[in-house]
Amino acid sequence: MFELGVVYRNITRADRAATDELARFGASTVHEAQGRVGLLKPYMRPIWAGARISGTAVTVLMHPGDNWMLHVVAEQIRLGDIVVAALTSESTDGFFGDLLATSFRARGALGLVIDGGCRDVRDLTEMQFPVWSRAISSKGTIKATLGSVNIPVVCAGALVTPGDALVADDDGVVVVPAARVRQVADAAAAREANEGEKRARLAAGVLGLDMYKMREPLAAAGLKYID
Amino acid sequence: MFELGVVYRNITRADRAATDELARFGASTVHEAQGRVGLLKPYMRPIWAGARISGTAVTVLMHPGDNWMLHVVAEQIRLGDIVVAALTSESTDGFFGDLLATSFRARGALGLVIDGGCRDVRDLTEMQFPVWSRAISSKGTIKATLGSVNIPVVCAGALVTPGDALVADDDGVVVVPAARVRQVADAAAAREANEGEKRARLAAGVLGLDMYKMREPLAAAGLKYID
């Protein structure tokens, strides 16, 4: 957050196997499994529908209207990473397009999460390169000021430390601290295992009121039925 | 609006046949036929494109971040209903996902209109369960405080009384008071019948200026043409 002009080359990435599992569960289940923390603000939306990825964060902090550091971060990407781009103040300019996506993918990136704008949406959709952004904008950027790479950043209201795991889909983007990925993946798996039977019962017309035994606490809280 | 902790079990639903007809015309035509009132604010958007439904409202009022009452309202759903969920203050949290959708559908609900957030968008799209919401968010909710079911609510700026008819599509959501549904459906049918011929003439290059006889009132209002 507070260092400008530095690139950390060595970061400790979250456990790969556990990180990879997160995509299977999706953002909402992982968010729930983690105790309902770690969600980026819901203004972050995918530029095309249907993508679901999980990976490890390499981070970049930029100034509004200046994407110079995206070229710097490209070199730090390894296979399985997701680039997380934060800004020092709000901007909807188009920091990222198809040329950078080509480069990011060549370096092994799975996608981009950017608290700013994105462009070349049609090309990125054809490439099936997933981006979650706060805006879409043709407005390009300059290459004039330094930011930093692989420092902790705040992206869309969430703290992301380099190496953290991320899971992103149509519901949003969730960050999981590196140290907790295995535990969260297991908790997500447990939740998921539990849901199949529930779904079948609900589909058969059983009410959540009964399945979750809510009638008593609702009555205790004072709920009154009026005919 | 002002009673918390009550569930009204008996509500008078709008005429079924007239309510069913509304979907055929869509939100914009119905809104026009009703005199341009009854539209929910345009921040309410469908989570997937192409749905068009009409049904009778069962209503629920919840506190932000608490979806307990969605389980309570499920029991009050009858075939042909649309659940209308209002909040006591703004929240974008994800109150509703695929398990509740499974339950709502099993009870006969046609869709959900919620002045808050929704999640499990990919699953809901696959299920083709239509939702109109103000946001999409992975953030789950607690089950701790009472709201009410089947009281009049304000949802996205519109008053919805239990049993009112609703029509929702890609253009938005319109509420029609139960007592006016037949009249509005007929007015919508009349508008629609009228449009086919107009469309043909416009497609042939006839101007609205001439078809609607606007030249004279425009001149009277002072419109000047300058070559």
Added chain:
Amino acid sequence: MFELGVVYRNITRADRAATDELARFGASTVHEAQGRVGLLKPYMRPIWAGARISGTAVTVLMHPGDNWMLHVVAEQIRLGDIVVAALTSESTDGFFGDLLATSFRARGALGLVIDGGCRDVRDLTEMQFPVWSRAISSKGTIKATLGSVNIPVVCAGALVTPGDALVADDDGVVVVPAARVRQVADAAAAREANEGEKRARLAAGVLGLDMYKMREPLAAAGLKYID
């Protein structure tokens, strides 16, 4: 901006051939080629994805909630035009739907750019009539007050003079002054020609840092790498 109640019938349209070329490059490349000016604010979004058009502007200024002048502008449309609709104050009402689209297309319009709301989205999608708008809303409008046609307008923060060229796609909408269209089209072509080779090199793993020779200026600016 300051004349109400006038229709200019004779406007000088941008060079047709150069205007037509813009669609091939898209909004982002054209915006870049023009020096990163002329973009409408990014709240302007296409109502359906995938359209890409370029054309000459016919402009209309309306009051909020009143679409009378859209019928007036229809008569001024020629083949290859894009209608640009501005408002005297903000409104999300649905000024435009499928009947007007039928008329506009019959007159030769390629699409609509409107700093207000649009409706009949499903029909417009089926017709493949492209619209960029700030909102979607069923709320219809009245026909009571005069605006103007073919005066300079500010639409979504950008000045559009009648006859200017526009290019619009999923990335947004860019206006190019009529006098600059040939020059901008050529600059866009040059950029595009240049990108194929770059893309191949980036796809092969070459870094932008090296391809654009950024390492030296970054070091000069003080960038430090930390292992």
Added chain:
Amino acid sequence: MFELGVVYRNITRADRAATDELARFGASTVHEAQGRVGLLKPYMRPIWAGARISGTAVTVLMHPGDNWMLHVVAEQIRLGDIVVAALTSESTDGFFGDLLATSFRARGALGLVIDGGCRDVRDLTEMQFPVWSRAISSKGTIKATLGSVNIPVVCAGALVTPGDALVADDDGVVVVPAARVRQVADAAAAREANEGEKRARLAAGVLGLDMYKMREPLAAAGLKYID
């Protein structure tokens, strides 16, 4: 909400004495006393600080950009009323200024609550005529379309029925249904009576944790202290 073009002349106003008492407690205490419902959305702000009023609602519904009905509602004002103005769709135009304020005050109005814009702020401040609005704007309005007077309206997300009591101050605007005013005023008085002693104890350094006996439920909920 759904009738346009009507003026109800006879409305039943909330009990005057109880309504008058509400101003003594202010919006926050009344809102709490009523069970945390009835608050207009917090985008409603006073145009000058320090006013605190309570009164009975006369309501008016207008179309965006058209203030004709404000002249109609003026005639329906009685001493002790607050005018509540709602719109059929969003607008920030300046519907109200010092001339209308002069007229409203002469008829006995205590203030205005408007889900639109206001102007002549300097004059209104000098007059000490209180207004709560969503915006301030010089943009004037036309007088062309009918709305209604003294029908139930949704203003800033809250349902206001003619004759309801309102209390407004720097914290916001709260509506109290006419039938509940006495009960709410008494509950507010009880809350207020209770607060003096609490304030003294807190000022002396007693913690809410102890005063409200929160330590046990917090521990039961699982709160852990770490040295």
Added chain:
Amino acid sequence: MFELGVVYRNITRADRAATDELARFGASTVHEAQGRVGLLKPYMRPIWAGARISGTAVTVLMHPGDNWMLHVVAEQIRLGDIVVAALTSESTDGFFGDLLATSFRARGALGLVIDGGCRDVRDLTEMQFPVWSRAISSKGTIKATLGSVNIPVVCAGALVTPGDALVADDDGVVVVPAARVRQVADAAAAREANEGEKRARLAAGVLGLDMYKMREPLAAAGLKYID
């Protein structure tokens, strides 16, 4: 709008006497006198209350987060000017503070209208230097990229040509084209002269319904009174 890197030194300023008169009437009266056009969007707010100025526009276009051109525009200021600052894309950064205000005032500027952020609010209030801005922010800016001075700009949605007259107060900011200032000042004076008597009659309880003879057109439009 479309030229970057140029400074026009010679501009034609609006008639000084007529421009000076505008401040006496204020933004709302001038806006009305001009036919309800020329208002900057209402998100533009004064950083301190009570100022009312009119002057001639010197304009500047900047990139987001870069205030270099404010130093360039300072040299072009003459006594009686108001600086109008526009951006190529949205930014709330603090482009302007007390040092620049000191410089602007020394050069003869009456105030600043900026479609971005401002800082040093306490100092500017003490200096009584009036600023209308879209935000207040401590975030400083860089000095790296060229914009332009004294080209036509779009500021908060309004076209401002160098030399135009502006009037700004607590109600907002209105631009009057240089060629129309005398005419608009006279129209404003006529409106104002007319208002004193109206105010007295309204204060005496006469209704606008009668004073403006609205009862007949309202009845013609179909307004119904219900007892």
Added chain:
Amino acid sequence: MFELGVVYRNITRADRAATDELARFGASTVHEAQGRVGLLKPYMRPIWAGARISGTAVTVLMHPGDNWMLHVVAEQIRLGDIVVAALTSESTDGFFGDLLATSFRARGALGLVIDGGCRDVRDLTEMQFPVWSRAISSKGTIKATLGSVNIPVVCAGALVTPGDALVADDDGVVVVPAARVRQVADAAAAREANEGEKRARLAAGVLGLDMYKMREPLAAAGLKYID
């Protein structure tokens, strides 16, 4: 960010003397001295104008609509602290009022920075208890769910670690990491010392263009003057 239900009692506060000095310089100078990082988003506004404080952060994380943890944090306050309240998702509810302010002040707090709503604005203004918040709202909150005290939080887009220094005034709120306070205070003092002479020269009509020797770099960048 990721621990719920814990209270850290021992935190390391930033150097008191250096922290106290920050208030003298204000948010904008400190922000500049720190390299233009650490600013909370500009939607954070003081509830009354003119306050300027600096202090050490005690932090609290709450769920939307639930202020239980504000009572827990009160016990952890020491003289010279500023409470920094963050939420797990957005809410404008009124979490804080005059009773809590009485308690906070009795414990030694200098003010509150809250990424949610505040109420009892009139009382807080009379008490001269400063609050920076995103909203003002009468809507009270429940006491039902656990958050945490003195963990790192993201408040209005900025990371705040317990013990960090904060400076807040009419320009906004800036966080300075505990380890950097002395260095930042010295840098701010140096900036300030430098500004007096500059101000005098600018007041005398010297241009920033000359004082900062900008003419040459502007010309190098391509700026052209046109007469």
